[in-house]
Amino acid sequence: MLADLPISVLAQxxxxxxxxxxxxxxxxxxxxxxxxxxxxxxITVVDRKKAIERAKFxxxxxxTFPSPLAGIPYVMKDAYLTKGVRTTAASKILxxxxxxxxxxxxxxxxxxxxxxxxxMNMDAWGHGASTENTDYGVTKNPWGxxxxxGGSGGGPAAAIASRFCVFGIGEDxxxxxxxxxxxxxxxxxxxxxxxxxxYGAIAYASSLDTMGPTAKTAEDCAFVLEAIAGYDAYDxxxxxxxxxxxxxxxxxxIKGKKIAFPTExxxxxxxxxxxxxxxxxxxxxxxxxxxxxxxxxPLLEYGVPVYYILAPSETSSNLGRYDGVRYGNGRxxxxxxxxxxxxxxxxxxxxxxxxxxYKKAQKVRSLFIKEYEKLLSEYDAILSPVTPIMPSKFGELxxxxxxxMMADLYTVIVNIVGLPSLAIPCGFTKDxxxxxMQLVGAMFDESTLFALGNAYQKVTxxxxxxxxxxxx
Amino acid sequence: xxxxxxxxxxxxxxxxTKSGMFCGCPADHFAKKPNTGTCPVCLGLPGAxxxxxxxxxxxxxxxxxxxxxxxxxxxxxxxKHYFYPDLPxxxxxxxxxxxxxxxxxxxxxxxxxxxHRVHLEEDTGKLQHAVVDGKKVTLVDFNRSGVPLVEIVxxxxxxxxxxxxxxxxxxxxxVRYLGISDADMEKGSMRLEPNISIRKVGETGMPPYxxxxxxxxxxxxxAAAIEYELKxxxxxxxxxKIPVQETRGWDEAKNGTVSQRSKEEAxxxxxxxxxxxxxxxxxxxxxASIGSNIPELPDVKKTRFMSAYALNDAVASQLTDxxxxxxxxxxxxxxxxxxxKPYSPKEVANWLINKKPDIEKxxxxxxxxxxxxxKKVVAVSADELxxxxxxxxxxxxxxxxxxxxxxxxxxxxxxxLVRKQLPKADTKIILEALKGALES
Numbered sequence: 001m002l003a004d005l006p007i008s009v010l011a012q013x014x015x016x017x018x019x020x021x022x023x024x025x026x027x028x029x030x031x032x033x034x035x036x037x038x039x040x041x042x043i044t045v046v047d048r049k050k051a052i053e054r055a056k057f058x059x060x061x062x063x064t065f066p067s068p069l070a071g072i073p074y075v076m077k078d079a080y081l082t083k084g085v086r087t088t089a090a091s092k093i094l095x096x097x098x099x100x101x102x103x104x105x106x107x108x109x110x111x112x113x114x115x116x117x118x119x120m121n122m123d124a125w126g127h128g129a130s131t132e133n134t135d136y137g138v139t140k141n142p143w144g145x146x147x148x149x150g151g152s153g154g155g156p157a158a159a160i161a162s163r164f165c166v167f168g169i170g171e172d173x174x175x176x177x178x179x180x181x182x183x184x185x186x187x188x189x190x191x192x193x194x195x196x197x198x199y200g201a202i203a204y205a206s207s208l209d210t211m212g213p214t215a216k217t218a219e220d221c222a223f224v225l226e227a228i229a230g231y232d233a234y235d236x237x238x239x240x241x242x243x244x245x246x247x248x249x250x251x252x253x254i255k256g257k258k259i260a261f262p263t264e265x266x267x268x269x270x271x272x273x274x275x276x277x278x279x280x281x282x283x284x285x286x287x288x289x290x291x292x293x294x295x296x297x298p299l300l301e302y303g304v305p306v307y308y309i310l311a312p313s314e315t316s317s318n319l320g321r322y323d324g325v326r327y328g329n330g331r332x333x334x335x336x337x338x339x340x341x342x343x344x345x346x347x348x349x350x351x352x353x354x355x356x357x358y359k360k361a362q363k364v365r366s367l368f369i370k371e372y373e374k375l376l377s378e379y380d381a382i383l384s385p386v387t388p389i390m391p392s393k394f395g396e397l398x399x400x401x402x403x404x405m406m407a408d409l410y411t412v413i414v415n416i417v418g419l420p421s422l423a424i425p426c427g428f429t430k431d432x433x434x435x436x437m438q439l440v441g442a443m444f445d446e447s448t449l450f451a452l453g454n455a456y457q458k459v460t461x462x463x464x465x466x467x468x469x470x471x472x
Numbered sequence: 473x474x475x476x477x478x479x480x481x482x483x484x485x486x487x488x489t490k491s492g493m494f495c496g497c498p499a500d501h502f503a504k505k506p507n508t509g510t511c512p513v514c515l516g517l518p519g520a521x522x523x524x525x526x527x528x529x530x531x532x533x534x535x536x537x538x539x540x541x542x543x544x545x546x547x548x549x550x551x552k553h554y555f556y557p558d559l560p561x562x563x564x565x566x567x568x569x570x571x572x573x574x575x576x577x578x579x580x581x582x583x584x585x586x587x588h589r590v591h592l593e594e595d596t597g598k599l600q601h602a603v604v605d606g607k608k609v610t611l612v613d614f615n616r617s618g619v620p621l622v623e624i625v626x627x628x629x630x631x632x633x634x635x636x637x638x639x640x641x642x643x644x645x646x647v648r649y650l651g652i653s654d655a656d657m658e659k660g661s662m663r664l665e666p667n668i669s670i671r672k673v674g675e676t677g678m679p680p681y682x683x684x685x686x687x688x689x690x691x692x693x694x695a696a697a698i699e700y701e702l703k704x705x706x707x708x709x710x711x712x713k714i715p716v717q718e719t720r721g722w723d724e725a726k727n728g729t730v731s732q733r734s735k736e737e738a739x740x741x742x743x744x745x746x747x748x749x750x751x752x753x754x755x756x757x758x759x760a761s762i763g764s765n766i767p768e769l770p771d772v773k774k775t776r777f778m779s780a781y782a783l784n785d786a787v788a789s790q791l792t793d794x795x796x797x798x799x800x801x802x803x804x805x806x807x808x809x810x811x812x813k814p815y816s817p818k819e820v821a822n823w824l825i826n827k828k829p830d831i832e833k834x835x836x837x838x839x840x841x842x843x844x845x846x847k848k849v850v851a852v853s854a855d856e857l858x859x860x861x862x863x864x865x866x867x868x869x870x871x872x873x874x875x876x877x878x879x880x881x882x883x884x885x886x887x888x889l890v891r892k893q894l895p896k897a898d899t900k901i902i903l904e905a906l907k908g909a910l911e912s
Contacts, residue, residue: 081517099517100512199519199521202518237750320555351742
């Protein structure tokens with residue numbers, strides 16, 4: 001199966017004409033047709049003929065597409081505008097919306113010759129951690145069809161785990177890239193806020209939204225991030241800092257790298273299976289030459305309350321434009337979870353409540369930033385769980401809004417501060433359910449995270465496992 | 473009961489930058505085909521992001537400096553939420569608690585009017601109510617959406633419609649001097665909203681209500697709306713009623729104001745900092761360099777004209793009405809100084825005011841050339857003069873008799889008759905010769 005191979009190998013084989021992009025793309029479509037009926041990771045599959053045509057074109061003009069991503073099939077979370085291909089954000093409000101322009105990330109990938117094959121399922125508007133809150137049917141976890149694929153980007157993660165494509169582009173506001181990565185046994189980079197342009201990505205919470213790669217390995221993520229990162233004149237919050245070579249950073253030695261291990265993160269809220277797996281990973285990092293030290297990060301518990309004021313506030317503003325005047329369908333089609341967040345945010349921003357909620361949350365945000373800044377001036381990375389729980393069974397999170405929020409315990413605080421975080425597979429339970437951990441780094445230091453992740457993946461093989469799929 | 477008007481003004485001015493406030497679309501939207509100057513950003517499409525227009529920010533700071541405002545070291549944009557079909561994002565990007573400029577004033581002949589704040593925002597689209605295929609519809613034109621808009625808010629320092637009018641004219645003049653807007657009210661690029669209330673003479677607190685009047689597109693209507701409201705409020709107060717706090721519109725046909733929206737329907741705008749645009753920071757150097765582009769402003773120019781050119785207030789005011797006219801005058805003064813017997817600035821001023829040349833077509837030097845031609849004195853010999861005077865006197869015996877009887881002003885009538893035949897001769901010489909002939 002070609003989609004099992006790393007991007008570096010695929011690129012080499014394509015360059016040497018050992019395989020063609022046409023073959024690779026066709027294989028992905030065959031798998032989608034065979035298995036996605038059950039998994040339901042796609043909202044829109046790009047017309048097969050069109051994708052094959054594009055693959056043939058790249059094959060015929062390989063010399064003009066020097067990128068290692070040229071001819072490689074990929075998917076995008078359906079929050080990204082793709083000119084000519086429907087974009088729904090998993091909401092029927094945008095059921096018929098075909099964007100007249102492309103998001104910067106999509107445009108960059110098109111320019112280097114990567115081939116978009118699908119727009120992926122998610123919680124509508126990014127609201128959720130299970131891809132159950134979608135108007136296009138839940139995405140089933142390829143590792144257990146009675147379980148959620150995580151969210152909000154469950155679609156792209158399930159598709160990568162199922163080898164329907166080689167890589168995906170996710171969007172992480174409070175864990176939407178990392179949570180599904182952990183639950184699908186894939187690797188994903190939530191980038192520093194401002195590292196990748198947000199232009200053309202449907203906004204959930206503008207000050208928290210980040211766009212990043214999802215793939216099988218840290219190495220693959222480095223290839224993708226190198227292609228999509230950088231300043232964009234269309235995004236005033238994108239950083240002008242030069243983009244380093246992430247692929248060169250992969251093989252940097254991790255000897256002497258200092259990893260912080262916040263003890264508060266490993267309390268009762270955490271599933272013991274995940275705790276055990278991360279303790280094993282900790283030992284592996286030590287064996288590879290890193291120093292891991294117990295530290296204290298007592299503000300963790302305030303992450304979820306702060307997030308669930310800031311994100312709904314911003315989303316109540318961002319979703320105001322879907323008022324039924326312009327996009328065909330009206331706001332009655334927002335889901336219950338959407339309405340919950342819009343109402344919460346509207347309340348938090350109302351006069352008389354603003355100071356008590358939004359403003360206070362912003363103040364706590366400043367405290368988080370200071371605390372993380374201090375810790376990351378002493379350490380290269382923080383080792384943390386991604387989710388406190390194993391992939392949830394359907395209904396578990398949907399019926400319990402508080403439990404739904406708590407699934408974000410370890411991820412939201414990273415967005416509030418704006419830090420980069422690499423989610424990587426770290427083991428399986430007895431029931432063959434995947435588990436993940438995250439390495440959180442200093443602002444704009446994705447490179448160190450790639451080096452740590454790559455070092456870990458060289459001596460472990462969790463990331464090489466893929467689920468046994470059932471024909472649909 | 474004696475009342476005193478308490479009036480504050482809100483003025484919106486569209487900036488004439490090349491591009492929009494947050495996108496690359498043309499800011500010039502007047503009389504363009506609907507929805508031709510739009511892009512994902514000003515249409516508020518999903519995923520589109522605003523990037524602020526540097527020139528618009530600099531121009532707002534420039535206006536603030538011209539008004540004597542304090543410029544913020546840190547400023548930011550905020551979202552102001554409300555639903556209206558001409559507002560495609562469901563919020564307007566504006567400034568809430570950290571405007572670019574605070575304070576400042578404009579002096580009027582009735583006293584100073586303090587500026588409360590000057591901030592920058594984006595304009596909305598425009599609704600057009602029309603009938604299409606027999607159906608009454610409302611159409612939206614987004615060409616104006618996202619055009620840079622400066623809002624100037626005064627303190628409630630204005631106490632008459634005349635003062636309001638004078639203030640507005642001065643502000644209009646300053647904006648035009650700075651060259652940041654055409655401030656053309658008929659095109660809607662300057663929009664006026666007075667906030668009006670009255671209180672008993674002797675009271676100093678703010679009245680317990682205010683009425684905002686919108687849709688005013690001339691200084692005259694602004695004054696008329698204020699007058700209308702003052703009378704209405706007085707009548708209500710005299711009946712023991714407090715006028716309703718509301719928004720009213722100026723109705724040209726009715727020559728009065730009509731109620732539009734009362735306070736009960738007032739919106740909670742849920743302002744919060746615009747997360748898509750990082751806060752702006754301005755160093756003293758940056759502010760100083762923006763300030764260095766401010767031209768000489770009308771009041772200063774007028775005072776200088778009065779002292780440097782020995783002009784009176786009225787003439788100096790007239791000449792400094794626009795920067796272009798003032799510059800024209802100064803060029804003309806220069807041109808007039810090259811003659812052997814230079815024309816005084818006062819002569820130039822009078823000539824310019826009387827002649828009203830099209831200053832875009834007639835060069836200042838040309839105008840002075842005309843002046844010079846007109847003033848040219850033709851030398852006339854005594855014989856020539858007498859050859860004209862003698863027949864004039866003999867055919868106007870009554871006038872001559874009157875003069876001799878002591879009616880000396882008659883000489884001007886005779887003078888006119890001579891002048892007709894000698895249009896370019898020196899007046900003094902004609903007068904001398906006439907006197908000589910009459911008294912001989």
